[in-house]
Amino acid sequence: MNCRKVQSLLPLMAGSEIPKSKILSLKAHFENCPKCQQEYDSYMLTLKKTKEWLAKDRIDWEERDWQQVLKRAIKDKKPEVSPLVYWPFKKVWAYSLLGMLVVALTLLFIIGPSITQKEMGLGSEKFTEEQAQLFRSSPEESEQEVVSMTIVSKETGLKIVWFLNKNFELEVKE
Amino acid sequence: MEMKSEDELVEEVLNGNHRSFELLLQPYRQGLLNMANRMTGNLEEAKEVCQEVLIKVYKHLDKFKKGRSFKSWIYRITVNSAYDSLRKKKKYENFVESQKKIGFSASYDPEKQLLNREIRAKIETCLRDLSPKEKATFLLRDGEGFSIEEASEILKCSSMSVRTHLSRARKKIREQFEKINFANTREVRR
Incomplete structure (x- = not known):
């Protein structure tokens, strides 16, 4: 191992973040290279001192401030609870499942009625003139253009007859 | 009293x-404040950060997934x-700078509350040249004692990336540390 490679590993070696096998080969290098050894010692000292400083300079909350911060955080009565809080799997699966369900329902609404019609032989393409004839009780009925509606008053016995065209618009008969 | 699990x-x-x-939150109140304080370099700002953290x-x-840390x-x-x-x-700060350039008087003088001024100044000097990611990695590992794996989970990056940032951070800190040491030695000689 050359000095350049050793020096690139020194910062991590100081914190024991490299494998033991590498540490051993680095220590073997130090025996023949006082410069790298010196660098390593310097890293060790830096790390030791900075850790000490960080530990000495630890600050804490004043109880009043901490309580205030907590109070502000729980201003809302209850934290938001997602409806998926008890979903045991990944949340993205729940959303995918929901999406698929929506697609399936949509397809059911679109395709479903046409399937039912087909099963009954009422499909638009199969609804021939012959079948249409079966639904008509008489040939005259097919030509029916006018519908009449009779209203009779119970009290007076007055009878009113309305004539409506096929669009249910009132037709005035002279 | 019976201790309840998290x-x-x-x-x-x-x-x-x-x-x-x-x-x-009790076990983490000090750690969070210190982490935020070192990251922002200002106690008031750190308290605001903690407030935001608690709200979130x-x-x-x-x-939060149960069973995780x-x-x-x-x-x-x-x-x-x-x-x-x-x-x-x-x-x-960019805004303040731009205001200064065009002649407005804008002052930005945050009040610093230091418990131990000398040590605090040394820490600030050491952390000065670190990028936010390097700073966070160094503070998590060497300040709060998280393992490399835990730090990678917190920072949402690979453990290799954590090692790289940590290595860079320690290199920079060492440079600053040498300067502080050199200055101290000169002071003593005088």
């Missing part, structure tokens, strides 16, 4: 028990909030 406390908070929220934790507690989760929120604060601060 998962149990989370469950209780989700059921509306405010006291459990305090119990849940309370609001999104249902998103609550400590890592809360530190991740803290680091991200500190990043946001730094970004806002940078924008503000």
Whole structure:
């Protein structure tokens, strides 16, 4: 191992973040290279001192401030609870499942009625003139253009007859 | 008193028990403040960051996956909030600079509350040249004692990336440390 490679590993070696096998080969290098050894010692000292400083300079909350911060955080009565809080799997699966369900329902609404019609032989393409004839009780009925509606008053016995065209618009008969 | 697990406390908070929220955060209150303080370099700003963290934790507690480390989760929120604060601060400082350039009088003199001025100044000098990511990695590993794997979980990056940032951070800190040492030696000689 050359000095350049050793020096690139020194910062991590100081914190024991490299494998033991590498540490051993680095220590073997130090025996023949006082410069790298010196660098390593310097890293060790830096790390030791900075850790000490960080530990000495630890600050804490004043109880009043901490309580205030907590109070502000729980201003809302209850934290938001997602409806998926008890979903045991990944949340993205729940959303995918929901999406698929929506697609399936949509397809059911679109395709479903046409399937039912087909099963009954009422499909638009199969609804021939012959079948249409079966639904008509008489040939005259097919030509029916006018519908009449009779209203009779119970009290007076007055009878009113309305004539409506096929669009249910009132037709005035002279 | 019976010690409740963090998962149990989370469950209780989700059921509306405010006291459990305090119990849940009690072990981390000092760590969070220190982390935020070192990241932002300002105690008042650090308190604001912590406030934001607590609001986020309370609001999104249902998103915390049971069985995972609550400590890592809360530190991740803290680091991200500190990043946001730094970004806002940078924008503000740029704004102040631009105001100065065009002749407006804008003063930005944050009050510094130092417990141990000398040590604090040394730490600030050491952390000065570190990028936010390097700073966060160094503070998590060497300040808060997280393992490389835990730090990678908090920072949402690979352990290789954590090692790289940590190595760079220690290199930079060492350079600053040598300068401090050199200055101290000169002072002693005088």
